[in-house]
Amino acid sequence: MNKEKQTYFPSLENVKAAAETIKKVSLVTPLSQSLRYSKQFDANILLKREDLQQVRSYKIRGAYNKISSLTSTQSKNGVVCASAGNHAQGVALSCKLLEIKGTIYMPAPTPNQKVEQVKMFGEDFIEIRLVGDTFDDSYHAAMLECKSLGKTFIHPFNDEKVIEGQATIALEILEQATEPIDYVFIAVGGGGLAAGLSTVFKALSPNTKIIGVEPEGAPSMTVSIKNDKNTTLDQIEKFVDGAAVKRVGDLTFPICKQNLDAMITVPEGKVCQTILDLYNRDAIVVEPAGALSISALDFYAEAIKGKNVVCVVSGSNNDITRTSEIKERALLYANLKHYFIIKFPQRAGALKEFVVDILGKNDDITYFQYAKKTNRENGSAVVGVQLKSASDLEPLITKMKAQNFYGDYLNDKPDLFQFLV
Structure with a gap:
């Protein structure tokens, strides 16, 4: 009779040994209160600043x-x-x-x-x-x-020693916290950090709820837990590159399935807005995966009110060349950036009429690509418009249609959007 293979869980003894091993090379990173987020969510929001490691991540x-x-x-x-x-x-x-x-x-x-x-x-x-x-x-x-x-x-997550090394973050958080922790939000990619941290918390602080956070376009752990088996995704959105994997670890999956209190997915655009907010308001630079844990707070606003909450800021290796894409995705998520196919009548003054009579006083054209004259009456252009308020969209579309400028709306047509924009 074959014995069922026992699931590996990191032991506290091995995690403490790992903490001793890495103490000369890994910083004990700050667990600092975010005054802004604490006020916003009426909670005590603490940031575990792994972005301050020498290599700018917990890895x-x-x-x-x-x-x-x-x-x-x-x-x-x-x-x-x-x-x-x-x-x-x-x-x-x-x-x-x-x-x-x-x-x-x-x-x-x-x-x-x-x-x-x-x-x-x-x-x-x-x-x-x-x-x-x-x-x-x-x-x-x-x-x-x-x-x-x-x-x-050296596997990035599916390895016992790697999991035990990442788990040392949990020991530090529990030692640094002055009050019991109600929630920990943590980014999940392959699951190494989530597996290690959650095991330590379940042993030493079992009442703490551990919430795993994935990008909406790469929900490999969410899907696997739902399917009750480690599942390989056919396709993923790779924007949140530090947490975008098609398949989580065979070692990490059963641990996370048992230990995590919930998994949540966050839209990439929301992650981008968090990156911009942290930079502009707090002078903190984070990569997309590093913003995941904080991005999840909006979706738990009621649950965390009055609670002690830790967000692990996992890394800050953000490529500055991605800034324009980050801004674009944030505006699209906030419904402030919209792309249209506009049908311009083939007569003098048509563009001026569009700008003066159709656009609102706070609307801004941010993209204009004239395609070609499609017939004798009209010529099409792809036009990007940035609004001051999301509520300005419907009035804008209504005016376009009333004066026969409206051709198509591209934001909700991803294939056409990618091709034309």
């Missing part, structure tokens, strides 16, 4: 704990990872500190800024190989090298 914890656990033979053979983000930086710094050679596979389209960051942390102890167009391409190449050369693969 150094798991990477260092794993790599430092290798045998002398494994260390001599070297390590391999596949990552275009925070995990790569954590592995690179760990390799340098432990003087172990590492090979880091990244997709060829990885922005040069990220490549240079990894080089900076790893220096002469790492080699970067840009392979393929996607993470999957890089991952397969990394696994081939591991098998052919006997190297150790």
Whole structure:
């Protein structure tokens, strides 16, 4: 009779050992109150600032704990990872500190800024190989090298030592908090951080509710828990790159399924607005995944009122070249940015008439692409309009239709939107 394989859960003993292992390389990051969010939600909102780590994310914890656990033979053979983000930086710094050679596979389209960051942390102890167009391409190449050369693969989340390293965040939060914690909101990608943190809280603070947060376009943990099995998604939206995976870890899934009190998905546009608010109002720079936990607060506004709430700010490796896209997505989410196909009559003064008679006094044309004259009477243009208030949309469309300028509305037609805009 075959015994059912027992589910792995990190032990407190191993998490405490990990905390001792990483204490020289991982900062005890602040658990600081956000006055603005506390006032907004009538709660005590505390931010666990993992964005202030040396590699600007919590990933150094798991990477260092794993790599430092290798045998002398494994260390001599070297390590391999596949990552275009925070995990790569954590592995690179760990390799340098432990003087172990590492090979880091990244997709060829990885922005040069990220490549240079990894080089900076790893220096002469790492080699970067840009392979393929996607993470999957890089991952397969990394696994081939591991098998052919006997190297150790450092997984970003599906590894016991990595999970135990990430779990050390929970020990710090519980030590730093001056009052019992009612809620912890935490970003979920592959599930390593959520699995580790939730296990510690269930053991030491079982009344704390742990809420996992995923991007709406990559709900791999949400779907898996709903299906009661680890499920691979066919497609995902990759914008929240630090938390966008098609499949969560086989180790992390059963832990999260048992320990998380709820999973919530947050629209990418909401995440973008949080990024902008943190930068403009609090001078805090976060990456999309780092904004997930805070972005979820709006959806729990009633539940958290008067409560002690921790949001783990998981990272700040945001590429400045994405700023325009972040602003655009935030405006689209807020229903302030709208794209139309406008039919302009083929006569002098038509554009002036549109600007003067159709647009409101606070409306602004932010995009204008004239296509071509489609017939003798009309010529079409794709026009982007930014509104001051979302309530201005219906009056604008009504005026367009009344004066025969309206062709089509593109925001709710994603395929056409992507093609034309």
